[in-house]
Amino acid sequence: MRLKPILLTLTTAILLIAATAVFGFVWLTNAPRRTPPGQPALSHLATATFPAFRDAFNALDQETRVIVLLSPT
Amino acid sequence: MCLRGASAVQEILDSLRELRVRVFVVWEPVIATDVAPPTTSTLARINDRRAVQYWDHDRVLSADIVRSVMAAPSRYGLADELYGDSIVWDTVAVFPRDVRWERDFPVPSYYGFPVVTAAAGLADALASSDIR
Numbered sequence: 001m002r003l004k005p006i007l008l009t010l011t012t013a014i015l016l017i018a019a020t021a022v023f024g025f026v027w028l029t030n031a032p033r034r035t036p037p038g039q040p041a042l043s044h045l046a047t048a049t050f051p052a053f054r055d056a057f058n059a060l061d062q063e064t065r066v067i068v069l070l071s072p073t
Numbered sequence: 074m075c076l077r078g079a080s081a082v083q084e085i086l087d088s089l090r091e092l093r094v095r096v097f098v099v100w101e102p103v104i105a106t107d108v109a110p111p112t113t114s115t116l117a118r119i120n121d122r123r124a125v126q127y128w129d130h131d132r133v134l135s136a137d138i139v140r141s142v143m144a145a146p147s148r149y150g151l152a153d154e155l156y157g158d159s160i161v162w163d164t165v166a167v168f169p170r171d172v173r174w175e176r177d178f179p180v181p182s183y184y185g186f187p188v189v190t191a192a193a194g195l196a197d198a199l200a201s202s203d204i205r
Contacts, residue, residue, distance in 0.1 A: 031112040038122035042110060045099060045129040050137070053127070054174045057097065064202040065168045066096045066195070067181075068082055068119075068188060069135060069161055070075040071103040072111035 028073075075163050078188025079118035082165065085196045086121040092199060096124040101132045103162045135161040141178035149180055163187040167198040 183198035185191025
Protein backbone atom coordinates (compact mmCIF):
# COMPACT_ATOMS: atom_id res chain seq x y z
CA MET A 1 0.00 0.00 0.00
CA ARG A 2 1.24 3.48 -0.87
CA LEU A 3 -1.40 5.21 1.24
CA LYS A 4 0.59 5.02 4.48
CA PRO A 5 3.69 6.88 3.22
CA ILE A 6 1.47 9.54 1.65
CA LEU A 7 -0.43 10.03 4.92
CA LEU A 8 2.83 10.21 6.83
CA THR A 9 4.21 12.85 4.47
CA LEU A 10 0.98 14.81 4.66
CA THR A 11 0.94 14.65 8.47
CA THR A 12 4.59 15.74 8.62
CA ALA A 13 3.87 18.66 6.27
CA ILE A 14 0.86 19.78 8.31
CA LEU A 15 2.85 19.55 11.53
CA LEU A 16 5.71 21.54 10.01
CA ILE A 17 3.34 24.25 8.79
CA ALA A 18 1.63 24.39 12.19
CA ALA A 19 4.97 24.57 13.99
CA THR A 20 6.15 27.37 11.70
CA ALA A 21 2.91 29.28 12.30
CA VAL A 22 3.20 28.87 16.08
CA PHE A 23 6.87 29.88 16.01
CA GLY A 24 6.04 32.89 13.85
CA PHE A 25 3.22 33.97 16.16
CA VAL A 26 5.38 33.58 19.29
CA TRP A 27 8.24 35.46 17.64
CA LEU A 28 5.98 38.28 16.43
CA THR A 29 4.35 38.75 19.82
CA ASN A 30 7.60 38.58 21.80
CA ALA A 31 10.16 40.22 19.51
CA PRO A 32 11.79 43.43 20.78
CA ARG A 33 10.20 46.72 19.76
CA ARG A 34 12.85 49.40 20.02
CA THR A 35 12.66 52.56 17.99
CA PRO A 36 15.84 53.76 16.25
CA PRO A 37 18.31 55.95 18.20
CA GLY A 38 17.15 59.54 18.59
CA GLN A 39 13.45 58.68 18.46
CA PRO A 40 11.15 58.46 21.47
CA ALA A 41 9.98 54.96 22.47
CA LEU A 42 7.07 53.47 20.56
CA SER A 43 3.88 55.11 21.84
CA HIS A 44 0.52 53.43 21.99
CA LEU A 45 -2.29 55.31 20.38
CA ALA A 46 -5.75 54.64 21.82
CA THR A 47 -8.96 56.50 22.53
CA ALA A 48 -7.56 57.73 25.84
CA THR A 49 -4.29 58.97 24.34
CA PHE A 50 -5.76 60.36 21.14
CA PRO A 51 -6.13 63.95 22.47
CA ALA A 52 -2.43 63.92 23.37
CA PHE A 53 -1.61 62.82 19.83
CA ARG A 54 -3.64 65.73 18.45
CA ASP A 55 -1.95 68.09 20.90
CA ALA A 56 1.47 66.88 19.75
CA PHE A 57 0.46 67.59 16.16
CA ASN A 58 -0.74 71.10 17.05
CA ALA A 59 2.30 71.86 19.21
CA LEU A 60 4.43 71.61 16.08
CA ASP A 61 2.33 73.94 13.96
CA GLN A 62 5.37 75.97 12.96
CA GLU A 63 6.76 72.95 11.13
CA THR A 64 5.59 70.93 8.20
CA ARG A 65 4.04 67.71 9.49
CA VAL A 66 3.56 64.35 7.85
CA ILE A 67 1.25 61.59 9.02
CA VAL A 68 1.87 58.11 7.64
CA LEU A 69 -0.46 55.19 8.33
CA LEU A 70 1.13 51.79 7.77
CA SER A 71 0.56 48.13 8.47
CA PRO A 72 3.54 46.42 10.15
CA THR A 73 3.69 43.23 8.06
CA MET B 74 3.80 47.10 0.16
CA CYS B 75 3.57 49.00 3.45
CA LEU B 76 7.14 48.19 4.42
CA ARG B 77 8.41 49.39 1.06
CA GLY B 78 6.40 52.55 1.65
CA ALA B 79 8.12 53.04 5.00
CA SER B 80 11.52 52.72 3.34
CA ALA B 81 10.44 55.18 0.64
CA VAL B 82 9.53 57.73 3.32
CA GLN B 83 12.96 57.31 4.90
CA GLU B 84 14.66 57.83 1.53
CA ILE B 85 12.78 61.11 1.10
CA LEU B 86 13.76 62.24 4.59
CA ASP B 87 17.38 61.35 3.76
CA SER B 88 17.18 63.62 0.73
CA LEU B 89 15.73 66.51 2.76
CA ARG B 90 18.12 66.55 5.71
CA GLU B 91 17.71 70.27 6.43
CA LEU B 92 13.93 70.37 6.24
CA ARG B 93 12.07 71.24 9.43
CA VAL B 94 9.50 68.49 9.41
CA ARG B 95 7.95 66.15 11.93
CA VAL B 96 6.78 62.74 10.82
CA PHE B 97 4.10 60.89 12.77
CA VAL B 98 4.37 57.24 11.81
CA VAL B 99 1.25 55.36 12.85
CA TRP B 100 1.36 51.58 12.57
CA GLU B 101 -1.99 49.81 12.69
CA PRO B 102 -3.21 46.23 12.31
CA VAL B 103 -4.89 45.69 8.97
CA ILE B 104 -4.01 42.27 7.62
CA ALA B 105 -4.15 38.89 9.40
CA THR B 106 -0.43 38.83 10.18
CA ASP B 107 -0.56 42.17 12.02
CA VAL B 108 -0.91 40.41 15.37
CA ALA B 109 1.44 42.67 17.32
CA PRO B 110 3.15 46.06 17.21
CA PRO B 111 5.99 46.51 14.71
CA THR B 112 9.26 44.84 15.62
CA THR B 113 12.59 46.62 16.00
CA SER B 114 13.54 45.81 12.42
CA THR B 115 10.25 47.20 11.11
CA LEU B 116 10.58 50.35 13.21
CA ALA B 117 14.10 50.77 11.81
CA ARG B 118 12.68 51.30 8.34
CA ILE B 119 12.02 54.90 9.38
CA ASN B 120 15.11 55.78 11.41
CA ASP B 121 15.02 59.55 11.02
CA ARG B 122 15.25 61.55 14.25
CA ARG B 123 12.38 63.76 13.03
CA ALA B 124 10.01 60.79 13.22
CA VAL B 125 7.83 59.65 16.11
CA GLN B 126 6.32 56.18 15.91
CA TYR B 127 3.01 54.92 17.29
CA TRP B 128 1.15 51.63 17.50
CA ASP B 129 -2.57 52.16 16.95
CA HIS B 130 -4.05 48.80 17.87
CA ASP B 131 -7.66 49.97 17.68
CA ARG B 132 -7.12 52.10 14.54
CA VAL B 133 -8.44 55.20 16.32
CA LEU B 134 -6.66 57.54 13.90
CA SER B 135 -8.14 55.81 10.87
CA ALA B 136 -11.59 55.94 12.49
CA ASP B 137 -11.19 59.67 13.19
CA ILE B 138 -10.18 60.36 9.60
CA VAL B 139 -13.15 58.36 8.29
CA ARG B 140 -15.51 60.18 10.67
CA SER B 141 -14.16 63.58 9.63
CA VAL B 142 -14.34 62.83 5.91
CA MET B 143 -17.83 61.36 6.10
CA ALA B 144 -19.05 64.43 8.01
CA ALA B 145 -17.85 66.82 5.31
CA PRO B 146 -16.67 65.01 2.16
CA SER B 147 -16.41 68.18 0.04
CA ARG B 148 -13.97 69.70 2.54
CA TYR B 149 -11.41 67.02 1.75
CA GLY B 150 -12.09 66.65 -1.97
CA LEU B 151 -11.42 62.92 -1.93
CA ALA B 152 -11.90 61.06 -5.17
CA ASP B 153 -12.81 57.90 -3.29
CA GLU B 154 -15.83 57.69 -1.05
CA LEU B 155 -15.31 56.46 2.51
CA TYR B 156 -17.77 54.33 4.46
CA GLY B 157 -18.19 53.69 8.17
CA ASP B 158 -16.13 50.52 7.99
CA SER B 159 -13.38 51.95 5.77
CA ILE B 160 -9.80 51.68 6.99
CA VAL B 161 -7.33 54.39 6.09
CA TRP B 162 -3.93 52.71 5.71
CA ASP B 163 -0.82 52.73 3.56
CA THR B 164 -1.51 56.44 3.24
CA VAL B 165 0.62 59.54 3.67
CA ALA B 166 -0.60 63.10 4.26
CA VAL B 167 1.30 66.40 4.46
CA PHE B 168 0.23 69.39 6.54
CA PRO B 169 1.84 72.80 6.08
CA ARG B 170 2.81 75.14 8.86
CA ASP B 171 -0.05 76.87 10.71
CA VAL B 172 -2.52 74.05 10.03
CA ARG B 173 -4.16 73.05 13.29
CA TRP B 174 -6.20 70.00 14.18
CA GLU B 175 -9.35 71.12 15.92
CA ARG B 176 -12.46 68.93 16.08
CA ASP B 177 -12.05 67.31 12.67
CA PHE B 178 -8.98 65.90 10.99
CA PRO B 179 -7.17 68.75 9.20
CA VAL B 180 -7.19 68.98 5.42
CA PRO B 181 -3.78 67.94 4.08
CA SER B 182 -1.98 69.92 1.39
CA TYR B 183 -1.05 66.59 -0.16
CA TYR B 184 -2.08 63.00 0.42
CA GLY B 185 -1.49 59.78 -1.43
CA PHE B 186 -1.69 56.01 -1.28
CA PRO B 187 -0.21 53.49 -1.43
CA VAL B 188 2.76 55.21 0.16
CA VAL B 189 5.34 53.63 -2.12
CA THR B 190 3.70 55.10 -5.21
CA ALA B 191 2.89 58.40 -3.48
CA ALA B 192 6.57 58.94 -2.68
CA ALA B 193 7.23 61.30 -5.59
CA GLY B 194 4.26 63.47 -4.63
CA LEU B 195 5.37 63.42 -1.02
CA ALA B 196 8.88 64.54 -1.98
CA ASP B 197 7.47 67.41 -4.08
CA ALA B 198 5.07 68.47 -1.31
CA LEU B 199 7.85 68.51 1.26
CA ALA B 200 10.29 70.32 -1.01
CA SER B 201 7.73 73.01 -1.80
CA SER B 202 6.81 73.37 1.88
CA ASP B 203 10.42 74.34 2.52
CA ILE B 204 10.30 77.41 0.28
CA ARG B 205 7.04 78.82 1.67
